[in-house]
Amino acid sequence: MTVADGAYNAAARHADYASETRRFELGGKPATIDFTLTAGGAIRGQVVTRDGTPLPGALVQATHGRGRGA
Numbered sequence: 360m361t362v363a364d365g366a367y368n369a370a371a372r373h374a375d376y377a378s379e380t381r382r383f384e385l386g387g388k389p390a391t392i393d394f395t396l397t398a399g400g401a402i403r404g405q406v407v408t409r410d411g412t413p414l415p416g417a418l419v420q421a422t423h424g425r426g427r428g429a
Contacts, residue, residue: 371396 364385369392372378376396383392406417 369394375399 366384370380371394377399406414
């Protein structure tokens with residue numbers, strides 16, 4: 360594709376892979392942005408109380424690496 364010089368974000372996404380985004384700048388010459396997508400995964404389950412009762416509306420978060428989640 361052809362775009363004007365400047366700063367851009369490019370993203371590659373597919374339902375079966377983890378998406379990837381790259382920031383790049385164009386300055387008077389063509390650029391090639393390469394992506395290598397990694398097969399994604401899914402975490403599925405149900406949040407339950409101590410007595411095994413489903414807990415509607417519960418929020419589960421996952422973070423990458425040493426990030427903090429709730």
